[in-house]
Amino acid sequence: MQKNRWIELLLLCICLLRFASMAAAAAAALGRSGELGEEKNFEGSSDLVDLQYHMGPVLASPVNVYIIWYGRWNQNQQATIRDFIYSLSAPPSSASYPSVADWWRTVRLYTDQTGSNITGNFVLSGEFYDYKYSHGGYLSRLDIQSVIKNSVAASNPHALPLNPHDGLYLVLTSADVRVQDFCRAVCGFHYFTFPTIVGVTVPYAWVGYSGTQCPGMCAxxxxWPKYSGSTNGGHGIMKPPNGDVGAEGMISVIAHELAEVSSNPLVNAWYAGDDPTAPTEIADLCLGVYGSGAGGGYVGAVSKDAWGSGYNLNGAKGRKYLVQWVWNPVSRRCYGPNALD
Structure with a gap:
């Protein structure tokens, strides 16, 4: 038991160091120094990005996604997010090019040591509604794992299955829930559960609703960020294609975390840098890049509908989404299917 506790503490320290690195990357990408014009990205090809494979597993088998809705949500927000998850594996006939599934094909280029590609098969296999706030209105990072534990508890009549084989747990917190470092340093994160808390090791991700707490950072x-000097309705503001700023912001963060948890689920697979406690992952390399020519606070060339809503991907059921690009390991550049070259 004592050995397990030491292991848990070691993993927690690694987790905290990793989050610190992610915070630094996010701050740089959003121009935390006070000028959006100082944003850096790798939209063009680059030989300076040292992305390497570290022999760990990727999510190569079909994935069963389990959503945990923590707090209170409205049905429109939930439908927007559900449809995005469905769109990852939707048949080509369900959405025109460029689609969400087309975007995921770049993530699928990553393989494990056997040559198996990341899966293209995501199934929304269960949802748990934690509307009673089982762990209160403020959650630490470690509390997220306890939220997962509660959702799979046998004593709960609507419990999710505990699936260590091909399960992925997605914890989504509502507008009134405060999460450690949310808005200050992170919009979401991914990691794996500790057996001493959940009972097994299983990948998971958390994303918070940013519509009221920090839309300028996470949506x-x-x-616009408050420090940019712009306001909602100012030059460059896009309307959300599905009508909810917070939910739209979540979509891109969810996509970011799904790409990274699939390519680096145990923090020992695909990442750049020599320090495994502070990896720079395949979506971290493309923060703020949504289209060709992105940089300096400009998201790149994306489409707009008749109402001025910005998007770069078509989803199933007629929805549209704006999702950041990810690093393409073949062309060695940030890439999305809406690229102009």
Missing amino acids: YPFA
């Missing part, structure tokens, strides 16, 4: 470009 950009549908809102």
